[in-house]
Amino acid sequence: MTGHPKAADAASADAAPEGRDADDATQDRSLIIIDDDHAFLSRLARAMEQRGYEVRTADTVAGGIALIEAHAPAYAVIDMRLSDGNGLDAITRLKELRPEARGIILTGYGNIATAVTAVKLGAFDYLAKPADADEIHAALIASKDERVEVPENPMSADRVRWEHIQRIYEACNRNVSETARRLNMHRRTLQRILAKRAPR
Numbered sequence: 001m002t003g004h005p006k007a008a009d010a011a012s013a014d015a016a017p018e019g020r021d022a023d024d025a026t027q028d029r030s031l032i033i034i035d036d037d038h039a040f041l042s043r044l045a046r047a048m049e050q051r052g053y054e055v056r057t058a059d060t061v062a063g064g065i066a067l068i069e070a071h072a073p074a075y076a077v078i079d080m081r082l083s084d085g086n087g088l089d090a091i092t093r094l095k096e097l098r099p100e101a102r103g104i105i106l107t108g109y110g111n112i113a114t115a116v117t118a119v120k121l122g123a124f125d126y127l128a129k130p131a132d133a134d135e136i137h138a139a140l141i142a143s144k145d146e147r148v149e150v151p152e153n154p155m156s157a158d159r160v161r162w163e164h165i166q167r168i169y170e171a172c173n174r175n176v177s178e179t180a181r182r183l184n185m186h187r188r189t190l191q192r193i194l195a196k197r198a199p200r
Contacts, residue, residue: 030073034064047133072098080107095122
């Protein structure tokens with residue numbers, strides 16, 4: 001994927017992202033999207049341009065951090081798991097260079113423990129895939145007082161176990177060997193669990 005800004009159409013460039021006040025039209029609307037799902041990345045980039053953002057994209061943690069270091073954006077949408085590492089590293093670098101930036105973590109491996117870690121590292125919000133452009137845009141411009149709605153359905157027993165494993169994994173700084181030791185679990189078994197999506 002290219003690291004250069006994508007050209008937004010004239011109507012999008014002149015308009016503030018919907019949901020903002022007119023006075024916000026002059027605010028920095030730079031946005032970096034980091035995701036290794038190329039089809040999703042392309043679709044989301046176009047959709048966010050249509051909402052008035054100036055978009056740059058990357059498909060790796062290293063590429064995203066390079067874009068952030070070249071020009072730290074006002075907004076970022078970052079996939080949690082990328083081919084070369086964890087999207088939380090990009091969030092951390094963004095907040096170091098631009099503390100007021102709003103970074104949203106996206107993941108198909110959504111879990112409570114990682115959400116807490118993401119927020120501690122500076123993420124403004126945390127959305128599970130599939131998340132569409134409207135949801136992402138709403139999260140980017142949300143006020144700090146707005147809260148995530150409580151899920152209607154409680155977690156299953158399998159999900160509770162999975163969440164516990166994820167909590168220990170995060171407490172061990174994502175060290176698989178140490179997590180397996182603490183859980184008294186074979187390392188390969190733990191790796192298989194971590195590679196799967198969260199059970200419902």
